Amino acid sequence: MLTADSDSVLRLVEIEGRGRALVAAQPLKAGQIILRDSPIVVYSAFPLVKSRSSASYCGNCFRTLSSSSVNVMACPSCSHHHRFCSPNCLTVASASSHSPWVCQALSRLRDCPSLVSQPLERQVQARFLIAAYNLALISPSDFQVLLSLQGQDSPSDAPAVQFLHSLISSVCPPPSLSITIELTAALLAKDKLNAFGLMEPISLQQDGQRSVRAYGIYPKASFFNHDCLPNACRFDYLDSALDRNTDFIVRTIHDVPQGREICLSYFPVNLNYSARQKRLAEDYGFTCDCDRCKVEANWSDNEAEDVNDNGNIEEEEDEGEEIMDEDSDEQMGSDLEHGAEGGEADFPHAYFFVRYMCNRDNCGGTLAPLPPSDDAPSKILECNVCGNLKNEDDE
Numbered sequence: 539m540l541t542a543d544s545d546s547v548l549r550l551v552e553i554e555g556r557g558r559a560l561v562a563a564q565p566l567k568a569g570q571i572i573l574r575d576s577p578i579v580v581y582s583a584f585p586l587v588k589s590r591s592s593a594s595y596c597g598n599c600f601r602t603l604s605s606s607s608v609n610v611m612a613c614p615s616c617s618h619h620h621r622f623c624s625p626n627c628l629t630v631a632s633a634s635s636h637s638p639w640v641c642q643a644l645s646r647l648r649d650c651p652s653l654v655s656q657p658l659e660r661q662v663q664a665r666f667l668i669a670a671y672n673l674a675l676i677s678p679s680d681f682q683v684l685l686s687l688q689g690q691d692s693p694s695d696a697p698a699v700q701f702l703h704s705l706i707s708s709v710c711p712p713p714s715l716s717i718t719i720e721l722t723a724a725l726l727a728k729d730k731l732n733a734f735g736l737m738e739p740i741s742l743q744q745d746g747q748r749s750v751r752a753y754g755i756y757p758k759a760s761f762f763n764h765d766c767l768p769n770a771c772r773f774d775y776l777d778s779a780l781d782r783n784t785d786f787i788v789r790t791i792h793d794v795p796q797g798r799e800i801c802l803s804y805f806p807v808n809l810n811y812s813a814r815q816k817r818l819a820e821d822y823g824f825t826c827d828c829d830r831c832k833v834e835a836n837w838s839d840n841e842a843e844d845v846n847d848n849g850n851i852e853e854e855e856d857e858g859e860e861i862m863d864e865d866s867d868e869q870m871g872s873d874l875e876h877g878a879e880g881g882e883a884d885f886p887h888a889y890f891f892v893r894y895m896c897n898r899d900n901c902g903g904t905l906a907p908l909p910p911s912d913d914a915p916s917k918i919l920e921c922n923v924c925g926n927l928k929n930e931d932d933e
């Protein structure tokens with residue numbers, strides 16, 4: 539199931555209570571690229587009707603469109619909506635992600651007031667369903683891979699499923715494919731658990747917050763389980779001029795022994811215990827009992843925490859060490875303090891924050907060394923969110 543390359547470094551196994559998982563098939567070096575995975579489906583994270591001020595991206599590769607480029611091509615059927623960075627991207631998209639049916643379906647959905655008045659999440663789900671049904675038409679084998687990923691529909695999703703299913707069935711049914719409400723529900727469940735955000739480069743963000751430009755579903759990367767102190771992290775280079783700019787690239791954060799499970803963190807590592815548990819229970823349906831959670835579950839100040847609507851922790855002012863997203867330095871300080879109190883068992887936890895968490899304001903990214911050269915580990919660590927480079931000797 540894994541490619542020849544990743545086969546030699548990663549092994550797919552089943553772990554009781556965790557489902558499928560990827561483990562190191564050999565000892566891994568810090569910074570080593572352990573997976574490069576191409577998406578089976580990519581779709582835009584933007585509302586169906588884009589505002590005039592929003593930046594433009596190629597409808598095929600999702601790179602930023604340069605307004606001065608003479609190569610930019612518009613789709614001849616929907617020229618005011620979809621543009622492509624080159625004639626090649628237009629040709630590729632016309633036979634795949636922007637087929638005549640997708641073009642027509644998105645145009646019709648844009649004209650549906652009942653959908654465009656919905657919150658962004660619902661509109662993006664509609665985009666995903668169009669992309670997924672298109673996958674069934676153009677690549678039945680990839681569609682089966684999508685259906686084989688983890689994710690069960692839940693009763694709480696029923697209203698969204700019902701709404702989107704009847705809308706697509708009536709407004710833009712895919713040709714020669716019979717879609718059922720069960721299939722729509724299954725697809726949305728796969729999307730919820732397995733879609734990874736392809737982020738705007740931080741340089742394009744005015745406020746320091748990084749938003750999602752597109753979502754991708756990756757057949758192999760979908761097998762990574764979560765750990766609140768991950769041993770690997772994912773890099774994306776959406777605006778890279780190199781080929782395969784939507785690939786998912788995973789590098790180890792530190793050395794990993796053979797047989798150890800490789801885990802990513804499903805969200806920024808600076809969230810605290812309550813916020814992490816809430817997110818994992820609500821979005822991924824499990825309770826995390828990783829080493830970090832075992833330690834933090836015993837911290838008495840969790841009792842005083844209160845999770846707000848954004849998943850951030852609100853505390854009384856005199857106990858305000860853990861308001862993660864507002865000041866990650868405070869969070870780091872707090873973790874170090876707890877690490878020191880907790881003795882040796884807590885130490886790796888505190889060490890992780892000092893060494894592998896980006897300390898730029900509002901970043902929240904994780905640092906991993908650059909790939910080793912000639913087996914010598916790199917001393918340069920790269921942040922997977924802002925791209926900042928840090929020399930470990932500068933600590």
Ligand SMILES: C[S@@+](CC[C@H](N)C(=O)[O-])C[C@H]1O[C@@H](n2cnc3c(N)ncnc32)[C@H](O)[C@@H]1O
Binds near residue numbers: 555558731760826
């Ligand atoms: C993207 S999938 C990861 C691969 C999945 N284990 C599988 O069998 O395909 C996410 C799901 O894996 C499971 N999972 C991930 N991390 C876990 C963990 N630390 N403990 C228990 N289950 C976990 C949860 O069911 C979660 O919804």
